[in-house]
Amino acid sequence: MARLIRNEHTGPYRIEPEDFPVGKPMFICACGLSKNMPRCDGSHKACKSEESGKVYTYEGDDRKEVTGI
Numbered sequence: 168m169a170r171l172i173r174n175e176h177t178g179p180y181r182i183e184p185e186d187f188p189v190g191k192p193m194f195i196c197a198c199g200l201s202k203n204m205p206r207c208d209g210s211h212k213a214c215k216s217e218e219s220g221k222v223y224t225y226e227g228d229d230r231k232e233v234t235g236i
């Protein structure tokens with residue numbers, strides 16, 4: 168499984184030290200779907216039903232399989 172992500176950001180995400188409270192984990196989005204970057208907002212749940220070997224695009228809540236890649 169893979170996903171094509173359209174990202175309009177042109178710079179890095181800045182994470183301030185106060186964003187890392189001692190003893191509390193912080194989850195950084197690795198799926199590319201979070202609406203609250205760089206933090207994970209749970210949007211990755213949409214990826215759980217992706218099938219291995221296929222590529223997907225996401226537009227809002229709509230997921231499409233990409234063919235012909």
Ligand code: FES
Pocket residue numbers: 195196197198199200201206207208209210211212
């Ligand atoms: S890893 Fe991307 S929203 Fe959780």
